[in-house]
Amino acid sequence: MVHFGVESAITMEIYIWNTVIVLTKTAFYVGFACIAGYTFFGNVYGGNTLENGERRSFSQITLIAALIAFLANAIWFFANTGAMVEEGIVGALDLDMISIMWDSSIGDTTLWRLIGLIGVAIVVISSQFCVWKLTKYVLNAVLVICLFFLSYSFTLAGHVSVMGVFEKGLLMVHVIVMAWWFGALYPLKKACNKLEFEKLYQLMERFGKQASVMVSLLLIAGLLLAIQLVGGLDALLFTNYGQTILVKLLLVICVMKIAATHKLKLVPQLKNNDGRKTLSKSISIEMFVAIAILSVTAVLTSIVGPVN
Secondary structure (H helix, E strand, O other): OHHHHHHHHHHHHHHHHHHHHHHHHHHHHHHHHHHHHHHHHOOOOOOOOOOHHHHHHHHHHHHHHHHHHHHHHHHHHHHHHHHHHOOHHHHHOOHHHHHHHHOOHHHHHHHHHHHHHHHHHHHHHHHOOOOOHHHHHHHHHHHHHHHHHHHHHOOOOOHHHHOOHHHHHHHHHHHHHHHHHHHHHHHHHHHHHHOOHHHHHHHHHHHHHHHHHHHHHHHHHHHHHHHHHHOOHHHHHHOHHHHHHHHHHHHHHHHHHHHHHHHHHHOOOOOOOOHHHHHHHHHHHHHHHHHHHHHHHHHHOOOOOOOO
16 A cells, blocks of 8 residues: 555656646747747838837737746756656755756756847847847847757757757757747737738738748648658557647647638738738637647657657
8 A cells, every 4th residue: 555655646746747847848839939929020010110119018028938938948957857856846956966967968958948048038138229220130140049049959858859960950940930930920910900901911911921931841840750750650540649749730730721711811801890800819819729739749749759
């Protein structure tokens, strides 16, 4: 009975740590997407279309997202330490184990993400005070570099970390395009509420054309990675990892259907009285599905693993 009780306690502890790991990963992914949205769509409205107050609001939201991602990254590190030691909070804060984990791939991932997130915070704060266009270009370039740091961190831990340069490159392309797409949703929703018809229509048309190319890259990179990781049809259908990938694929199909509805139906109807409101609501639904995709991805990279 004592042995059974100890096993149950250990199982419960592992379950709790895994839950924390998945939640913090999801929070980091959302923050990463918000940062990408600010990087690529901070000036998406063209020129000075947005009022300064709206720009500051966007910057503040991005800064909050970076802070949340920073905290999530730190908690993720300690949760991995706790899961390794299996001695509760005390084990997660054990200095010897922290040192060991810091020297592992988990520590490398944490460090690259900390550097990237600190860089993002500095750039976002600095952008509030710069007035020269050249300075803004430099800050945008630094943001792109920070995004590269953050995307590179995905290759340091998990299933892809033991694979080759090609697979790691595919993963970086996949996560950057994912962040570009999901990060665009909030700025586009804001645009529905703020821009006049002509500028909103041009913005949505331009984004639709860009998304056609970017989503193709996303699917190609994701498909090639899935083939490498799953290994075969049987593994896809009859393993936890394969079935979780199928759930993610189903959600991706849903979000692509929503995006296609935007491009083919809702954007052409923007002239109608309710067209703008309908598009805004649809983007909100797309954001919800995007968060679901990020959550499933966190499960894929934390709890379940490929059989090969």
